[in-house]
Amino acid sequence: MTTVLTPELTAHWDEPDSFTLAGYRRSGGYQALPKALGMQPDEVIATVKQSGLRGRGGAGFPTGMKWGFIPQGDGKPHYLVVNADESEPGTCKDIPIMLANPHAMVEGAIIASYAIRANRAFIYVRGEVLHVLRRVHHAVAEARQAGYLGTNILGSGFDLDIVVHAGAGAYECGEETALLDSLEGYRGQPRLKPPFPAIEGLYACPTVVNNVESIASVPYIVARGSDAFAALGTEKSKGFGIFSLSGHVTTPGQYEAPLGVTLRELLSLAGGVRAGHRLKFWTPGGSSTPIFTSEHLDVPLDFEAVGAAGSMLGTRALQIFDDTTCVVRAVLRWMEFYKHESCGKCTPCREGTYWIVQVLASLEDGLGSESDLDKLLDICDNILGRAFCPFGDGAISPVVSSIKYFRDEYLDHLARGGCPFDPAAATAFGGAR
Ligand SMILES: Cc1cc2nc3c(=O)[nH]c(=O)nc-3n(C[C@H](O)[C@H](O)[C@H](O)COP(=O)(O)O)c2cc1C
Ligand code: SF4
Numbered sequence: 052m053t054t055v056l057t058p059e060l061t062a063h064w065d066e067p068d069s070f071t072l073a074g075y076r077r078s079g080g081y082q083a084l085p086k087a088l089g090m091q092p093d094e095v096i097a098t099v100k101q102s103g104l105r106g107r108g109g110a111g112f113p114t115g116m117k118w119g120f121i122p123q124g125d126g127k128p129h130y131l132v133v134n135a136d137e138s139e140p141g142t143c144k145d146i147p148i149m150l151a152n153p154h155a156m157v158e159g160a161i162i163a164s165y166a167i168r169a170n171r172a173f174i175y176v177r178g179e180v181l182h183v184l185r186r187v188h189h190a191v192a193e194a195r196q197a198g199y200l201g202t203n204i205l206g207s208g209f210d211l212d213i214v215v216h217a218g219a220g221a222y223e224c225g226e227e228t229a230l231l232d233s234l235e236g237y238r239g240q241p242r243l244k245p246p247f248p249a250i251e252g253l254y255a256c257p258t259v260v261n262n263v264e265s266i267a268s269v270p271y272i273v274a275r276g277s278d279a280f281a282a283l284g285t286e287k288s289k290g291f292g293i294f295s296l297s298g299h300v301t302t303p304g305q306y307e308a309p310l311g312v313t314l315r316e317l318l319s320l321a322g323g324v325r326a327g328h329r330l331k332f333w334t335p336g337g338s339s340t341p342i343f344t345s346e347h348l349d350v351p352l353d354f355e356a357v358g359a360a361g362s363m364l365g366t367r368a369l370q371i372f373d374d375t376t377c378v379v380r381a382v383l384r385w386m387e388f389y390k391h392e393s394c395g396k397c398t399p400c401r402e403g404t405y406w407i408v409q410v411l412a413s414l415e416d417g418l419g420s421e422s423d424l425d426k427l428l429d430i431c432d433n434i435l436g437r438a439f440c441p442f443g444d445g446a447i448s449p450v451v452s453s454i455k456y457f458r459d460e461y462l463d464h465l466a467r468g469g470c471p472f473d474p475a476a477a478t479a480f481g482g483a484r
Contacts, residue, residue, distance in 0.1 A: 056320065057283060057291040059271050060264070061307045064151040070186055072193040075154035083270035084199060087162040088207040095166040099269065101277035103289030107144075108134055108225075108262030109336065109365045111288075111354045114269075120249035121167045121257045130258040131164045131172040132234065132248075133266050135187070136218055136225035138177055140338040140388055141368035144293040145263035147305055149176070149183045152267065153190035157213065159269035161199060164211050167259050171212055175230055178217035187215050222392040226440050227260040229394065240396045241440040264293060285311035288353030292367055298333075299325045299373035299477075311356070314369060315348040328373035332456065336365020338385045339445025341452035342378075362452070377472035378457045379464055382449045383411040389446035397439035403430050404446055411450075414461060417469035424454055424461055 068074035075081065087095050100115030121129055133156060137145040148156060156174070164172045174191075176184050191213050194200045202210045216234055223229045224239040231253050233239035252258020268290065272280045280290045288310040294317055297303045301322030308317065314333065324330050330345045335352060341362040343350070350360045357364045372381060390404040410427050413419045431447040438444065454461065463471055 056306060056308050058307050059291055060148060060152060060155055060267055060293065061305055064147070064305075069151050070153055070190065072154060072190070072197060075152070075158075079274070080154050080270070081158055081197075081199060083273035084158055084161055085205055087165055087273045088205055088209060092166045092168055095162060095273065098277050099166070099272055102272040102280040103277075103284070103287075104265065104268055104272060104280065105288065105354065106262055107264035107268070107292060107366070109339075109363075111364065114261060114265050117249065117261070118163065118167050118259055120247070121259060122250070123168065125257065127256045128171065128254075129167050129169040130253045130256060131160060131167060131169045132227075132230065132253060132258055132260045133160055133172065133174040133263055134225060134227065134230060134260055135174055135176040135183075135263045136222075136230060137263070138220075138222040138225055138392075139366065139368065140385060141295070141297060141334055141370040142337045142366040143295045143297065143368065144305060144366065146177075146180055146183055148263055148267050148293075149187050153187050154194065155267040155270055156187075156263050157190050157194050158199070159266035160213060161194070161204070161211055162269050162273055163259065163261065163266055165207075165209050167257075169259075170210050171214065173234060173253070174213060174215045175224070175234055176215060176217055177220060177224075179220045184215065184217055191215055221394070222388075223394040223440075223442060226442060229440070230260065231258065238394075240394045241442075243439075283309040285309075285351060285353045285355070287355055288364075294352065294367045294369055296321050296369050296371060298371040299328060299376070299479075300371045301325055310353045310364075311351040313349050313351055314343075317352075317369065318348075318371075324371060324373050328375060330371065331374045331376055332372050332378060332381075332453075334365075334368060334370045334449075335362050337368035338370070338388070339363075339442075339448055340365040341448045342456065344456050362448075372477075375472065375476040377415070377470050377474070377477070378453045378460050379411065379415045380470060380472070380474065380477075382453045383408065383415050385449045386411055386446070389442075393442065393446070397443070399434045400438040400443040400446065403434040403438075403443070406430055407447075407450060414464055415470055417464045417467060419465065421462060421465065424458065428454060 063069040063078045104114040105111040224233045228242035229239045248258040294306045332342045395401045434443045
């Protein structure tokens with residue numbers, strides 16, 4: 052059983068100046084950068100490959116391999132884009148990283164840019180989080196003043212500048228190609244792939260898009276070596292990651308642990324499900340990953356085991372729901388989000404999310420019939436694999452998985468002619484009564 056967390060990115064978050072250059076340096080920050088600049092760019096890529104780091108933005112693609120796809124000697128500018136658009140319900144790790152430890156991301160971005168031979172990097176921050184935006188701007192300015200950005204960084208001959216860009220606030224702009232369109236000034240809708248961003252990304256040039264946490268993990272890997280990172284985690288899911296516990300849990304928050312930790316272990320560190328209640332369902336990786344139940348408390352939270360159990364590790368956003376929660380109502384709330392955020396480019400997702408909300412809303416009111424469950428599954432089936440981007444597949448996850456595990460609860464709404472739950476009891480204050 053894991054009783055020891057592995058605070059690395061989160062280690063100094065409780066220090067009052069953790070977000071400043073001085074605070075970051077005091078905790079060993081900016082020691083990886085001179086080491087990386089003393090290596091050949093390909094050596095840096097090899098180090099990240101050997102560490103086994105896989106993308107922390109949801110899909111888990113190997114980071115070093117992605118960097119290795121950037122063509123060399125092509126005469127085109129290369130770009131690094133840090134995806135800081137974090138907007139999925141339950142996902143809340145990148146914003147705290149940027150608030151408490153933005154320099155880890157900035158140092159990681161400089162090292163990643165050096166490795167892929169990019170002289171310009173972009174950090175695409177979700178625009179609504181103004182305080183985060185200010186902090187990232189401040190960190191970049193501090194790094195520039197200290198000589199970590201600009202020309203001839205630390206005498207290495209490497210030049211880099213970072214542009215911090217505020218998105219207008221759209222979940223779909225976190226999808227990497229929609230993000231690139233948005234960054235270029237267009238409406239944030241996804242592009243057809245291929246070509247992949249590594250070949251034709253920002254301004255049709257080779258581009259790496261990486262999540263904030265992926266990039267922030269790079270200084271650790273370079274400073275401590277790929278073996279130190281690879282020693283943590285499981286066979287194919289290496290290293291540590293931030294697990295965000297929210298909802299009906301005694302001590303919600305960010306728990307940094309090796310991949311492969313279980314929810315049972317994390318809950319024991321977080322004081323358990325809120326007092327007097329039992330676990331009903333949870334998401335392993337945010338609202339776009341199929342829900343789990345108490346049957347899955349011992350599933351190792353790594354990419355393979357979560358996949359084998361029928362869900363996805365996603366962003367390790369563990370939303371905990373206890374027995375006061377109506378699953379139909381929770382799924383309806385998520386679907387209202389997806390309906391609102393659907394970018395509208397493709398018919399299955401644009402129309403399907405609209406109709407799913409209509410059907411779910413009437414079921415929650417106890418209206419309709421059992422055949423509406425088949426209708427819901429049919430609409431989902433017409434989105435799955437038929438939508439233009441992965442948004443569609445993610446959006447239907449809560450619907451399909453909730454019907455799989457809680458069909459009886461849907462039917463109970465119909466039998467009683469309404470919802471059997473008290474919504475106030477499911478709120479944070481409701482549980483305390
Ligand atoms: C609808 C949608 C929203 C996404 N939002 C984010 C996001 O906010 N942050 C993020 O890093 N990746 C997000 N992704 C995943 C990105 O497309 C991409 O896989 C990721 O940024 C790659 O970085 P990584 O390899 O470091 O994980 C989203 C994907 C989809 C389909
Ligand atoms: S699945 Fe289609 S409508 Fe939905 S977000 Fe992607 S492109 Fe837009």
